[in-house]
Amino acid sequence: MAAPRLLCRARLDPAAAGATVDLEEDAVHHATRVLRLGVGDALTLFDGSGGEYAATLVRADRRGASVRIERFVAVERESALELTLAQAIVAVDAMDYALRKATELGVTAIQPLVTARSAPLAAGERGQRRVGHWRAVAVAACEQCGRNRIPDVREPQPLAQWLRGWKGSGIVLDAGAAPLAAASAAPPGAVALAVGPEGGWDPREASALAAAGFRALRLGPRTLRTETAAAAGIALLQWLWGDWR
Numbered sequence: 001m002a003a004p005r006l007l008c009r010a011r012l013d014p015a016a017a018g019a020t021v022d023l024e025e026d027a028v029h030h031a032t033r034v035l036r037l038g039v040g041d042a043l044t045l046f047d048g049s050g051g052e053y054a055a056t057l058v059r060a061d062r063r064g065a066s067v068r069i070e071r072f073v074a075v076e077r078e079s080a081l082e083l084t085l086a087q088a089i090v091a092v093d094a095m096d097y098a099l100r101k102a103t104e105l106g107v108t109a110i111q112p113l114v115t116a117r118s119a120p121l122a123a124g125e126r127g128q129r130r131v132g133h134w135r136a137v138a139v140a141a142c143e144q145c146g147r148n149r150i151p152d153v154r155e156p157q158p159l160a161q162w163l164r165g166w167k168g169s170g171i172v173l174d175a176g177a178a179p180l181a182a183a184s185a186a187p188p189g190a191v192a193l194a195v196g197p198e199g200g201w202d203p204r205e206a207s208a209l210a211a212a213g214f215r216a217l218r219l220g221p222r223t224l225r226t227e228t229a230a231a232a233g234i235a236l237l238q239w240l241w242g243d244w245r
Contacts, residue, residue: 003042003054004035005143007150012047014072020058021045021067028065031057043067046148050076077146079106081242082190084168086111087230088197089118089156094227096137098195101231103141103151106238110138111192112156117199121156131155159205163212168192170214171237173229174206177216186241193237195230 006027013019023031031037037057045067046052051074059066085102089095089112102110112134114121121127135153142150168190194214201209210216219232238244 003044004031004037005044005046005052005146006031007139007143008045008047008053010047011049012045012053012069012072014051014074016069017071019069021055021069023065023067025064028060032060032065045069046142048148048150050074050148052148076148077106078149079108079238079242081106081108081186081238082168083107083234083237083242084109084111084190084192085230085234086113086162086170086192086194088113088115088159088195088226089121090197090226091119094198094225095119095134098227098230099134099137099153100141101227102234103138103147104145105231105234106147106242107151107234108190109152109154110134111154111162113162113194114156114158115197115205116202118197127156160208163208166192166212170194170209170212171233172196172201172206172209172214172216173219173233174201174216175218175223177218179218179220191237191241193230193233195226195233198226 008021008027009024031043037043039057039060041057043055043057044052045055051072053072054070055067056070057065058068085107087098087110099110121130138151138153169187170192172194194209219229224232
């Protein structure tokens with residue numbers, strides 16, 4: 001059984017075998033209260049910069065917990081496909097699902113989009129808390145799936161604003177278009193997969209995506225929920241052009 005994995009937000013040193021590291025409060029809670037680890041148990045740390053660290057829990061008490069770094073393992077589980085999920089903001093559970101599965105499936109970045117039919121995002125501190133929650137979802141998914149680099153969950157942007165700044169190629173899911181599996185040639189550089197909200201793209205948004213060079217493709221004959229479409233589209237792109245080949 002693989003050792004449990006935890007993110008360490010402090011930068012770790014690949015040469016620091018034998019060093020002792022204090023875990024942050026949330027990592028202490030996860031290790032001791034959720035995973036029920038005890039002194040002597042093995043775990044794996046990663047700091048998001050690449051590679052991971054075999055470690056052993058050496059202290060767990062009311063003051064916190066500490067681990068001893070045993071060795072650095074220079075393993076990477078990242079796809080060569082530089083893929084951004086451009087996901088219209090949807091209801092809480094659906095958005096969490098889309099972000100979690102996108103992380104597990106290896107996207108490089110996640111761009112939440114404000115669209116005509118997207119779910120509302122509160123302004124100010126409440127909105128920032130939701131963005132922070134999305135980033136925590138991505139971290140937890142990395143801990144689970146073995147990724148050592150956390151996808152960049154970006155600040156939400158209106159679709160038109162994001163399109164003005166996007167420099168790569170793109171695919172937009174459209175139930176009336178050609179099958180996605182027909183996209184045989186891998187585009188050069190970064191790719192974005194644009195997934196609309198539960199009510200679909202507004203006609204003006206669809207036109208803007210087309211004008212920006214996004215190729216409209218469909219996944220199949222059935223109507224998928226937005227979070228299902230995101231996961232299925234990413235998986236197919238990884239199979240066509242990424243690390244599922």
